[in-house]
Amino acid sequence: xxxxxxxxxxxxxxxxxxxxxxxxxxxxxxxxxxxxxxxxxxxxxxxxxxxxxxxxxxxxxxxxxxxxxxxxxxxxxxxxxxxxxxxxxxxxxxxxxxxxxxxxxxxxxxxxxxxxxxxxxxxxxxxxxxxxxxxxxxxxxxxxxxxxxxxxxxxxxxxxxxxxxxxxxxxxxxxxxxxxxxxxxxxxxxxxxxxxxxxxxxxxxxxxxxxxxxxxxxxxxxxxxxxxxxxxxxxxxxxxxxxxxxxxxxxxxxxxxxxxxxxxxxxxxxxxxxxxxxxxxxxxxxxxxxxxxxxxxxxxxxxxxxxxxxxxxxxxxx
Numbered sequence: 001x002x003x004x005x006x007x008x009x010x011x012x013x014x015x016x017x018x019x020x021x022x023x024x025x026x027x028x029x030x031x032x033x034x035x036x037x038x039x040x041x042x043x044x045x046x047x048x049x050x051x052x053x054x055x056x057x058x059x060x061x062x063x064x065x066x067x068x069x070x071x072x073x074x075x076x077x078x079x080x081x082x083x084x085x086x087x088x089x090x091x092x093x094x095x096x097x098x099x100x101x102x103x104x105x106x107x108x109x110x111x112x113x114x115x116x117x118x119x120x121x122x123x124x125x126x127x128x129x130x131x132x133x134x135x136x137x138x139x140x141x142x143x144x145x146x147x148x149x150x151x152x153x154x155x156x157x158x159x160x161x162x163x164x165x166x167x168x169x170x171x172x173x174x175x176x177x178x179x180x181x182x183x184x185x186x187x188x189x190x191x192x193x194x195x196x197x198x199x200x201x202x203x204x205x206x207x208x209x210x211x212x213x214x215x216x217x218x219x220x221x222x223x224x225x226x227x228x229x230x231x232x233x234x235x236x237x238x239x240x241x242x243x244x245x246x247x248x249x250x251x252x253x254x255x256x257x258x259x260x261x262x263x264x265x266x267x268x269x270x271x272x273x274x275x276x277x278x279x280x281x282x283x284x285x286x287x288x289x290x291x292x293x294x295x296x297x298x299x300x301x302x303x304x305x306x307x308x309x310x311x312x313x314x315x316x317x318x
Contacts, residue, residue, distance in 0.1 A: 007053040014086065016050050017079035019043065020058070024076045028065040081289055084150015092293065102295025103132040107143035109157035110238050111176075111254075112282075115261035116306055117156065123302040131295050144168070147287050153296050156303060159281040171300075172283040173307045178213050179259050180271040181252050183245055189269050196224035196273065203231040205241050205252040212280065213253055220276055242268065257282075257310065 022032045029047075033040040051057050058072035068076055091103040108117055117135060124131060136143070136152065140160055146152045148167060159170050182188055191198055206228070207213040221227055233250075235241060238258060245252040246267050253275075254262075262268040284300060286292070292300075 003053075003055050007055075011053055014083070016046070017083055019046055019050075020072070020076050020079045021083065023047070023059065023066055024068055024072075026065075027067065080149045081287075085290060087150065088153070088290070088293070102128075102293055103134070104293075104295050104299050105134045105136070105151065105153045106299070107136045107138060107146060107152045107155040107157075109140065109143075110137055110236070111258050112156045113137055114238060114258050116257060116303070116310070119310075120299065120302040120306040123305060124299050127302070128295070128298060131298065133299065144285070147285065150287065150290060153286065153290070153293070154300065155285045157282065157285075159283045159285065167287060167289060168285050169288040170283055170285050172281045173304065174257075174282055176280045176282040177256050178216075178253050178275055179256050180273060180275065181245060181254050181259050181262070181268045182250075182271060183248065184267055184269055186249060186269065188251075188271060194272055196221065196226055199251060199271075199273075200226055200229070202229070203233075203248065203250040204229050205233045205235065205244055205250050207236060207253060208234045211236060216276055217253065223276075260310070 019032065019036065022035050023029075026032050026035065029043050030040050033043045036043070047059070054071075054075075056071050057069060058075060059066040059068050106117070113135070121133060121135075124133065136146075140155070140157055143152060143155045143157070144160070147155050158176070159172060188194060188198060188202070207217065218228060233240070233244060238254070241252045241254060242262055244250055246262075251271070254268075259268065259270055263270060284303060286296075
């Protein structure tokens with residue numbers, strides 16, 4: 001057995017992994033010592049022992065701190081996964097001890113939280129009332145790193161084209177598209193033969209420049225002889241869009257699933273104009289290196305059932 005194999009099997013401890021992650025996050029021995037509540041010499045000694053035991057250096061020392069080399073990067077990546085699995089194990093054991101049925105950490109785009117996730121959670125709680133679910137809302141570029149680190153079990157949102165990246169698995173739920181919405185009593189609702197030029201006299205809530213929905217909307221306005229209105233707001237916040245549109249004569253843009261939620265609630269209405277908006281796959285993403293717990297499998301099944309039910313309802317209404 002090589003020195004490397006022997007050290008990993010007999011001497012590599014969770015505290016070594018915690019130190020590696022802290023060194024990667026903070027890149028400074030003093031700050032790492034503070035975060036771990038030990039002295040800086042203790043961190044230096046532990047790092048030296050770890051490098052000696054493995055048989056190679058893990059970090060390059062610089063005047064500004066430490067920088068992981070190729071060996072360090074590899075160990076840090078696996079350390080995050082192992083620590084994430086240990087945290088998941090701790091949660092499951094606590095859940096079993098308390099009589100619960102497991103815990104699930106879910107990340108979601110804001111567009112998923114008004115209707116899709118609540119309905120899926122209702123289904124889950126009907127099946128397993130003691131399953132604990134923690135929901136974190138955010139953008140995909142902030143949620144996916146947490147999925148890789150193991151702090152999230154699942155992300156529900158837009159599927160990202162990640163060629164050559166095999167650490168994450170995906171399942172498409174539906175093709176997402178945007179629709180135009182107005183307040184329930186808006187004058188355009190009663191306009192017969194509505195055309196794009198009819199929108200010119202009304203304010204808008206626009207997606208910001210650079211967002212996926214902005215360019216298709218600009219193109220649609222230009223192709224139909226219009227232009228971006230001078231009276232407009234720019235935001236991706238669903239709460240701002242729905243609140244402003246509901247209490248004004250503004251026109252807003254929402255994903256079809258979110259719009260349907262507010263239409264069913266009787267506060268918004270959809271305008272019968274089609275957007276040349278490219279459909280974007282919406283689905284579930286998870287870390288293929290982490291096992292799917294029974295609680296996570298149950299939640300994923302509830303998400304699928306919710307999507308199928310919503311699709312059936314929209315098909316009937318059409």
